[in-house]
Amino acid sequence: MILNSYLLAGVLEAPIISEKSTNSAENNNQFVFKVKKTANKKQVKSAVELMFNVEVDSVQVLNVKGKIKRAGKTMGMRSNWKKAYVKLKSGHDIEFSAA
Numbered sequence: 001m002i003l004n005s006y007l008l009a010g011v012l013e014a015p016i017i018s019e020k021s022t023n024s025a026e027n028n029n030q031f032v033f034k035v036k037k038t039a040n041k042k043q044v045k046s047a048v049e050l051m052f053n054v055e056v057d058s059v060q061v062l063n064v065k066g067k068i069k070r071a072g073k074t075m076g077m078r079s080n081w082k083k084a085y086v087k088l089k090s091g092h093d094i095e096f097s098a099a
Contacts, residue, residue, distance in 0.1 A: 011039045011047040015096055016083065030087045031094055035061070037082050044084045054092040060085040 013034045015021075021032040035044055041059040048056055062085075066078035088094070 008047040055089040
């Protein structure tokens with residue numbers, strides 16, 4: 001169990017705090033996280049339930065394409081990453097200031 005919880009703790013990289021995610025949290029009880037590129041829905045659900053002690057209703061994941069950037073003559077590209085929208089069951093909430 002300890003090894004399993006250690007692996008799940010590494011699935012979530014960071015919460016995404018933006019205007020869109022804040023509105024989604026207030027209106028739909030849905031929170032947004034940056035997750036590992038190899039993570040699947042079941043791993044994200046288990047990690048959120050373990051770390052924040054809440055019940056998850058549903059999870060939606062999507063791949064975000066990295067932007068092409070230019071530095072002088074050189075063209076480069078930022079890394080692709082994965083985002084997860086986690087909807088909590090009613091009565092559950094995540095406070096990022098306290099967590």
